[in-house]
Amino acid sequence: xxxxxGELKEMIEAALPGATVEVVDExxxxxxxxxxxxxxxxxxxxxxxxxxxxxxxxKERFDDGAIHALSVKTSVPGS
Amino acid sequence: MADPELKAKVEELIGANPVLLFMKGTPxxxxxxxxxxxxxxxxxxxxxxxxxxxxxxxxPLREVTAEISDWQTFPQLYxxxxxxxxxxxxxxxFESGELAEALGVEQPDAAPTPQAPPAQSPPLQIE
Numbered sequence: 001x002x003x004x005x006g007e008l009k010e011m012i013e014a015a016l017p018g019a020t021v022e023v024v025d026e027x028x029x030x031x032x033x034x035x036x037x038x039x040x041x042x043x044x045x046x047x048x049x050x051x052x053x054x055x056x057x058x059k060e061r062f063d064d065g066a067i068h069a070l071s072v073k074t075s076v077p078g079s
Numbered sequence: 080m081a082d083p084e085l086k087a088k089v090e091e092l093i094g095a096n097p098v099l100l101f102m103k104g105t106p107x108x109x110x111x112x113x114x115x116x117x118x119x120x121x122x123x124x125x126x127x128x129x130x131x132x133x134x135x136x137x138x139p140l141r142e143v144t145a146e147i148s149d150w151q152t153f154p155q156l157y158x159x160x161x162x163x164x165x166x167x168x169x170x171x172x173f174e175s176g177e178l179a180e181a182l183g184v185e186q187p188d189a190a191p192t193p194q195a196p197p198a199q200s201p202p203l204q205i206e
Contacts (some may be wrong), residue, residue: 047148047164047168047171047172047177048162048163048164048168049161051164051167051168052149052150069152071165071167073167073171
């Protein structure tokens, strides 16, 4: 089963309401996915905790093997 | 469920080493690009760190770190007993100066230097 970028974006948006989310396939091969996520929710969290929130949102797709690796870039809007 | 004995050993190592990297391969010979990127950052920071090659026990160690830190991918950099992150986070924090702060060192001027390419074999001589 291949990664569905739109679905991943929706899963992250559902877990982090109001976040600006972009998911891209950097190589077109499906194994270098990058999720860029920006939300005020990240304020005050360590980066590892920000990444944990994003990874947890798409955990199901790791578990079922649809994705193997996901690079994550997080930020707080306006900072 | 992680092996309790291995988990206790890992916890002890994390507690005993202020800067500890779980990586694929060794700092001298990284076996994965992500691990190599973290080694380059740590070398640029000029800090002493412990490094553990996780390849001989990849799956058991994944189970252990999943329980300890809720994180299953490698590399993993621990500073003062806390998981800081993998390659993406370490590089971002290096660039922003947060890593120097976490390590308690000065931000180096230079970007991490790529490792020297493997030594070339001497040119062939035709006798």
